[in-house]
Amino acid sequence: MTTDVQLSSLYQHLILDHYRKPRNKGELQEATADVHMRNPTCGDEIRLQLQVEDGVISDVRFQGEGCSISQAAASMMTALVKGAPVADALGIASRFTAMMHGDPEAAGDRTLKDLRALAGVARFPVRVKCALLGFDALQEAVKQAAGPDTGT
Numbered sequence: 001m002t003t004d005v006q007l008s009s010l011y012q013h014l015i016l017d018h019y020r021k022p023r024n025k026g027e028l029q030e031a032t033a034d035v036h037m038r039n040p041t042c043g044d045e046i047r048l049q050l051q052v053e054d055g056v057i058s059d060v061r062f063q064g065e066g067c068s069i070s071q072a073a074a075s076m077m078t079a080l081v082k083g084a085p086v087a088d089a090l091g092i093a094s095r096f097t098a099m100m101h102g103d104p105e106a107a108g109d110r111t112l113k114d115l116r117a118l119a120g121v122a123r124f125p126v127r128v129k130c131a132l133l134g135f136d137a138l139q140e141a142v143k144q145a146a147g148p149d150t151g152t
């Protein structure tokens with residue numbers, strides 16, 4: 001398995017590690033949100049489930065198929081947002097999105113942890129959608145989890 005994107009070998013290693021051993025892969029029995037997203041440009045698919053309790057993402061699972069970047073990014077994303085307050089997860093989503101759009105300050109943000117391995121993907125516009133797929137699903141899932149109960 002190789003990617004067609006040239007990244008440093010350390011980053012390549014991290015991406016392949018998440019691709020081969022995805023974190024939080026599987027299915028939740030009782031999910032607060034259940035989102036399915038596709039990236040038709042590349043053929044990537046992600047199903048993301050969240051369990052949200054008192055504003056905290058208490059559990060998260062994903063399933064999917066597609067290129068190594070899409071699946072590794074989803075795995076890295078779940079590892080970071082599991083146990084995090086929804087607001088923090090959305091903060092990570094917006095910093096990661098900024099990084100994928102070439103913001104050098106976001107690329108230096110250590111809170112992005114393993115996701116920083118994907119910074120180089122920003123140079124390959126067709127692959128940016130692959131990297132963002134998991135976070136697109138996260139943002140949609142958070143909206144779904146907030147649902148009709150908000151403000152009651």
Ligand code: ZN
Nearest residue numbers: 042044067130
């Ligand atoms: Zn892809």
